[in-house]
Structure formats: structure tokens, C-alpha cells
Amino acid sequence: MHVVRPAQRGGGRVGTGILGFDPALLRSIADRVGTPVYVYSANLIRAQYHALHDALSDVPHRICYSVKANGNLGVLKVLKELGAGADIVSVGELRRALAAGFEADAIVFSGVGKTAAELEDAIRTGVGFLNIESAAELDVVIAVARKRQKPSHVGIRVNPDVATETHPYTRTGEKTAKFGVPYDEVVAVAQRIAAEPLLNLRGLAMHLGSQITDVEPYHHGTVKLLELVTALRASGITTIEALDVGGGLGVRYHNEKAPSPKAFADAVAPAVKQAGLGLMCEPGRYLVANAGVLLTRVLYRKHSGGKEFVVVDAGMTDFVRPSHYNAHHDIVPLRDGNRPEETVNIVGPICESGDFLALDRKLPAVVAGEYLAVLGAGAYGFVMSSTYNQRPRPPEVLVEGDRYYVARQRETLEDLLRGEVLEPTTWYRA
Numbered sequence: 001m002h003v004v005r006p007a008q009r010g011g012g013r014v015g016t017g018i019l020g021f022d023p024a025l026l027r028s029i030a031d032r033v034g035t036p037v038y039v040y041s042a043n044l045i046r047a048q049y050h051a052l053h054d055a056l057s058d059v060p061h062r063i064c065y066s067v068k069a070n071g072n073l074g075v076l077k078v079l080k081e082l083g084a085g086a087d088i089v090s091v092g093e094l095r096r097a098l099a100a101g102f103e104a105d106a107i108v109f110s111g112v113g114k115t116a117a118e119l120e121d122a123i124r125t126g127v128g129f130l131n132i133e134s135a136a137e138l139d140v141v142i143a144v145a146r147k148r149q150k151p152s153h154v155g156i157r158v159n160p161d162v163a164t165e166t167h168p169y170t171r172t173g174e175k176t177a178k179f180g181v182p183y184d185e186v187v188a189v190a191q192r193i194a195a196e197p198l199l200n201l202r203g204l205a206m207h208l209g210s211q212i213t214d215v216e217p218y219h220h221g222t223v224k225l226l227e228l229v230t231a232l233r234a235s236g237i238t239t240i241e242a243l244d245v246g247g248g249l250g251v252r253y254h255n256e257k258a259p260s261p262k263a264f265a266d267a268v269a270p271a272v273k274q275a276g277l278g279l280m281c282e283p284g285r286y287l288v289a290n291a292g293v294l295l296t297r298v299l300y301r302k303h304s305g306g307k308e309f310v311v312v313d314a315g316m317t318d319f320v321r322p323s324h325y326n327a328h329h330d331i332v333p334l335r336d337g338n339r340p341e342e343t344v345n346i347v348g349p350i351c352e353s354g355d356f357l358a359l360d361r362k363l364p365a366v367v368a369g370e371y372l373a374v375l376g377a378g379a380y381g382f383v384m385s386s387t388y389n390q391r392p393r394p395p396e397v398l399v400e401g402d403r404y405y406v407a408r409q410r411e412t413l414e415d416l417l418r419g420e421v422l423e424p425t426t427w428y429r430a
């Protein structure tokens with residue numbers, strides 16, 4: 001495990017305008033590329049990475065960016081160039097990480113349901129940490145490694161049974177969750193790995209949940225993982241190089257108290273260092289959430305049932321967090337000027353009542369045609385978008401200083417028809 005030094009410091013604008021974005025630049029993007037559109041700032045991502053990297057500087061470490069949060073190739077390239085590794089959960093993410101230039105050895109592959117084909121791909125590629133999540137999965141990993149006769153680096157994702165106070169959908173570290181090898185089975189699983197000459201047990205990992213705003217569970221989980229390392233060493237297993245404390249570091253979307261990188265580092269790093277191990281972590285949201293906005297245009301105003309509605313051109317298909325998790329995202333107009341505030345429902349065009357970006361929200365009085373920015377949309381935004389209602393998914397733009405480029409084109413109506421046939425060429429019978 002080595003400390004990866006940052007390749008470059010981000011210059012340019014950080015921390016100005018709309019939470020770090022220049023409103024004039026955002027207006028230019030909305031005019032040129034159209035709305036809805038996701039916009040990411042490379043420099044804001046770099047600033048987050050550097051803050052965490054610096055906080056962890058006392059311990060050999062690697063920050064493995066969680067690709068699921070935002071898999072755009074431009075975003076991945078920014079993080080790869082900073083020296084990050086990648087945390088992935090499917091061969092689709094493996095493909096993306098490799099396409100962006102991540103070294104296979106810097107890739108962590110977790111997930112409770114990796115198929116044999118996925119395990120085969122991961123082993124062939126030589127990922128750095130193939131994290132086993134169950135004894136049954138280990139059987140398949142052993143079979144694939146033997147078939148390929150390929151030595152493989154594996155880790156065990158431990159279920160540490162540590163509770164977190166976060167949304168029930170994103171709690172993953174309690175024993176009732178589907179994730180990780182149950183704590184009391186870890187030593188037995190490790191012994192089976194150690195007995196297989198083709199496998200090298202390199203790490204223990206955990207992932208407690210997402211949007212965690214208290215660092216205490218990280219400390220608790222780290223201590224529990226270190227107890228396992230001690231037990232493994234006592235049983236003769238001395239190959240563990242690193243502890244991976246997972247992702248989940250919370251951010252401030254609205255009025256949450258997000259832990260500082262230093263508080264996180266203090267909770268995990270000293271004990272890991274003292275055990276002579278390297279530290280790995282898998283932040284997704286922390287690195288990209290507040291480095292992204294979703295721009296949308298007001299289509300109509302309407303008044304109904306005593307409510308004021310602002311109908312915009314982005315809906316739950318573009319950004320599902322408000323309706324799926326009831327998540328609060330600040331929304332601001334791009335146009336300046338003092339305007340009276342009103343309380344509105346900001347809703348999309350989808351045929352569901354759950355299709356909203358904000359309910360009962362105070363907003364300066366906006367008019368049809370103007371642009372709004374949905375803040376904190378850099379993580380779990382585009383990646384969770386869908387084409388429901390046959391809506392092409394929005395484009396993604398990456399800002400570098402005072403320039404930007406379209407990192408992903410808007411989907412087209414043709415894209416939505418791809419793969420379907422009106423006249424079958426092959427019919428099958430059972």
C-alpha cells in the first residue's frame with residue numbers, strides 16, 4: 001500500500017457563485033446544450049479529493065472512488081488523474097473504470113450478487129480486491145480461479161453489525177442487511193481462502209451505509225475489523241495488507257452537519273496505522289455530490305387546489321432522489337434580482353404524483369422560461385435516471401475552469417428504440 005500523491009491541484013474557481021459554479025457559465029450551458037442537463041465541476045471534485053487525501057496523510061492510504069455515485073467517464077478521468085482507485089459493483093462499472101484508465105490493481109469489486117460471468121471477468125482482469133460477500137460466493141470464486149488457473153487478490157467484505165442513522169434504504173452495516181459475510185463467519189471464510197493456493201487474502205472491508213453524518217460508527221466498525229485481523233493473525237493468516245472502511249461519508253445538502261475529512265480520518269486512521277495496515281475508503285457522494293447541479297427550465301406556472309405549482313422540464317426520471325428518498329435538494333434560480341418569495345411545489349412532467357423535485361418549498365417568484373439549478377445533484381443523479389415515459393436521458397457537461405464540454409450527449413429518440421424489432425427475424429419454441 002502506498003500513499004498516492006495528488007498529481008495536480010485544481011486551480012480556477014472553487015467556492016463562488018452557486019455553490020462554486022459561475023451562474024453565467026451555467027446559463028451558457030443551459031442555452032447551448034439545452035435542459036435538463038447535468039453539470040459537474042472538475043475543480044470542485046478535485047478540492048474534495050485533496051481535502052480527504054490530506055486528512056489521511058498520516059497513514060498509507062488509497063481513496064477508491066465509488067463509481068456508482070457518478071460513472072461519467074469525464075468524472076472518472078478527473079479522479080483517476082488525482083491518483084484515486086475505483087470501487088465497483090458490476091462488470092458495467094468495471095468496463096467504465098478500465099475505459100477511464102484505472103489500473104486493475106486499484107479496483108475494488110464488491111456486491112452481494114456477482115454472477116459467475118462477472119467473477120470470471122474480474123479475475124481475468126486482475127482486480128486488486130475482489131471482495132467476497134458470502135461463503136457461497138467463495139465457492140464460485142474458487143471454481144473460477146481454478147478453471148482459469150489465475151492467482152487472484154481477494155478481500156472479505158465483512159458485515160460488522162454496526163448501526164448508522166441514515167435513510168433505511170441506504171443502511172448496509174447491520175446484521176439484518178444482505179451485505180457482507182456475517183461477522184462470526186469471517187474467520188472460517190478467511191481460512192478457506194488461505195487454504196486455496198490461487199487466492200491471496202489481502203484485505204478486510206466494510207461499508208456501513210450512505211450519507212452518514214456521524215463518524216462514530218466508522219470508528220466502531222474499524223475496531224471490529226481490527227479485532228478480526230488479530231484473530232486471523234492468531235490463526236496464522238498474515239496476508240492482510242489493508243482495511244477498507246467503505247464509503248458513506250455524508251455531505252451537506254441543506255442543513256445537515258457533514259463530518260469534516262479530519263473527523264473521519266481521526267475516527268479510522270490511527271488504529272489502522274497502529275496495526276501496521278494500509279487504509280482504503282470508498283467515497284462516492286462525498287467526492288461528487290456538491291460538485292454537480294441539474295439545470296432545468298420552468299415550463300409553466302399553475303395554481304391548483306390552493307397550491308402553487310412550478311412545472312419544470314426535469315422530472316423523477318432525470319433525478320429520482322427527491323421522490324425516492326424524500327431527499328431535500330436546494331433549488332435556486334439562475335436569474336439574479338430581488339423577487340418576493342413564495343411557497344411552491346416544483347414538479348416534473350412525469351405522469352405520477354410522486355414526480356417532484358421539491359414540495360412546499362420557498363422560492364423567489366419564478367416565471368416560465370427561466371432556469372433553475374438543483375444543487376447537490378452530482379451523486380446518484382444521472383446514474384439513477386431512467387427513460388420512463390420514453391424520455392431520453394439528459395446530457396452531462398464537465399466544467400474545467402471557465403470552459404466546458406459535453407461529456408455525454410443527450411439521448412435521442414432513436415436511442416430509445418434501439419434493440420427493438422417490429423418484424424421478428426427469429427422465432428423460438430420451447
Ligand code: LLP
Nearest residue numbers: 066207210211247248249282283284285380
Ligand atoms: N461502497 C459500497 C460497497 C457501496 O455500496 C456504496 C454505496 C459506496 C461505497 C459509496 O457510498 P457513498 O460514499 O456514495 O455514500 N442511491 C442512494 C445511495 C446508495 C448508495 C449505495 N452504495 C442515494 O441517492 O442516496
